[in-house]
Amino acid sequence: MAYKAEYIWIDGTEPTPLLRSKTKVIFEGEPGLWGFDGSSTNQAPGKASDCVLRPVAVYDDPIRGEGDKLVMCEVLLTDMTPHPTNTRAALAQVAEKYAGDEPLFGLEQEYTLFKGSRPLGFPDNGGYPGPQGPYYCGVGQDDVYGRPLVEAHLEACLKAGLILSGINAEVMPGQWEFQVGPLSPLEVSDQLWVARWLLHRLGEEFGISITLDPKPVRGDWNGAGCHTNFSTKLMRENYEAVVAAAEALGKAADEHVHQYGAGIEHRLTGQHETAPWNEFSYGVSDRGASVRIPWQVEVDGKGYLEDRRPNANVDPYVVTRLITNTCCSAASGN
Ligand code: ADP
Ligand code: MN
Ligand code: MN
């Protein structure tokens, strides 16, 4: 029986790439190599436009149905080396190098729903909803906007086989979060990209657009982040290793923050549960710090840490590579 394989990849749009996808009808066998026109995705000049799609992870397609697949791909040049926009290849190397440390990540993807030019829940006439307060984890039609899409998205992710750990309404009206993981660096990143694709795709059905803009509304409204929770086997056994990882992140703070998503200085202002983008801090329970060690982790004397800096629009292949490399190399000395 023929099935439909939706090949999904990340394009070359700067500074924040977009998701692209197209359908291949497969009459027999597994999804194999495919190609696309890189001159239409900022990935190649028109004279040499072919780019290669290599499947890296295959999931059930929860929208089309039985037997159909979502195929997450990486982009290669025609000589089969990674395309310059392929950030997964560098993560694969780091993940392999430190696989023995058993790194795990949980990514909290915040996002904002838009109807036309305004966030869902903001009045059409240009006015503003009441100030932040009742919206976070709220219930009821005065405070919650877009739940049918959010529920459909959670259901679709689980049907696809993605490991989500939860969802919640966020502090700004129309803003929501889902969490992927805990999973290995490559798994969590592939799955986050596919979960993002499903969100955009389902938005089409609901007439709602999705933005990962880190600061969709200026002023006294929370931005959207992608808090990155991280542990190694040692951190899951030993509190000193959690503190050592936080210290290592402090030493590499500058290198990290510049790769944590475009527009980070607009979100990490020191207000709205953020630390200033150019000052590193860490603390137990502290949601005003760059890195938070959860209260329970201190009590248990083991666990994980939360890097609160990454923007909603961060590339998970980049953030998981940076954190794995920084923390694991500090722990092992190489
Ligand atoms: P917050 O209180 O910051 O909103 P969430 O519950 O939204 O926290 O997200 C916490 C994330 O941390 C989840 O994705 C969860 O799977 C992940 N997590 C839990 N334990 C670990 C661990 N040991 N290593 C990495 N991630 C973890
Ligand atoms: Mn959360
Ligand atoms: Mn959140």
Ligand code: MN
């Ligand atoms: Mn968090």
